[in-house]
Amino acid sequence: MEDRPLRDKKAIQQLYNDVLPALAQQVHQGLQPVLALFENFTLERLLDTRTKDPADPEKEVSIENGNVQLLGLKLRLEGFNKPGTEPFDLTKDLLFKLHYNYYGVGPDKENTWLEKNYLERWQTAETQTIASQFCDAVIDGLTERLNK
Numbered sequence: 422m423e424d425r426p427l428r429d430k431k432a433i434q435q436l437y438n439d440v441l442p443a444l445a446q447q448v449h450q451g452l453q454p455v456l457a458l459f460e461n462f463t464l465e466r467l468l469d470t471r472t473k474d475p476a477d478p479e480k481e482v483s484i485e486n487g488n489v490q491l492l493g494l495k496l497r498l499e500g501f502n503k504p505g506t507e508p509f510d511l512t513k514d515l516l517f518k519l520h521y522n523y524y525g526v527g528p529d530k531e532n533t534w535l536e537k538n539y540l541e542r543w544q545t546a547e548t549q550t551i552a553s554q555f556c557d558a559v560i561d562g563l564t565e566r567l568n569k
Contacts, residue, residue: 428519429487432539436517436524437484437492440543441466444515445494447552452496452559459511460500467495467514476521491530492517496559501566511562515555526551528558 426432445464449456456462469491470482482488493516501509518525518533525533534554535547 426539426541427522428489428524428539430485431487433484433487433489433492433519435540436519437466437468440548441492441494441517443543443548444552444555447548448494448496448515448555451552451556455498455556455560455563458501458503458563459498460502462499463495463497465495467491467493467516490519492519493526494555498559498563501563506567509566511559511566513555513559513562515551528555 445466449464468484468489470489472482472490474480474482474486474488474490477488480486480488482490493514496511496513496515498511501511514529516527516529518527518530523536523538526535526537527533535551537543
């Protein structure tokens with residue numbers, strides 16, 4: 422039988438403390454031209470501790486318990502302020518959907534850009550690709566909003 426790492430405290434901490442900051446740095450660099458169009462922006466780590474673990478719905482959801490189902494990055498762009506357009510805000514998430522023995526990364530719960538096993542190292546090219554896809558999704562959202 423194949424010995425695959427499972428979702429646990431160590432795996433979640435590695436994603437939260439190592440992978441997300443590296444992705445955030447790439448996203449920040451990739452969105453520099455877009456950030457200048459807004460008055461304010463935030464890019465923060467996201468950790469869902471409200472979704473109960475289906476295996477044990479009574480157990481508290483936390484990194485310590487190793488049963489977090491969802492984490493990721495949340496981007497908020499506030500105050501698009503260019504003459505001739507009405508000001509607006511834009512929000513976009515990059516989600517890590519944590520399954521029992523692997524996780525998927527994508528723009529929402531339904532779409533997955535990459536699947537990886539826990540504790541499998543991220544290659545620089547993977548970080549750059551996911552960050553680039555996320556930046557493209559943000560730019561597509563901005564373009565769509567401006568075309569309305």
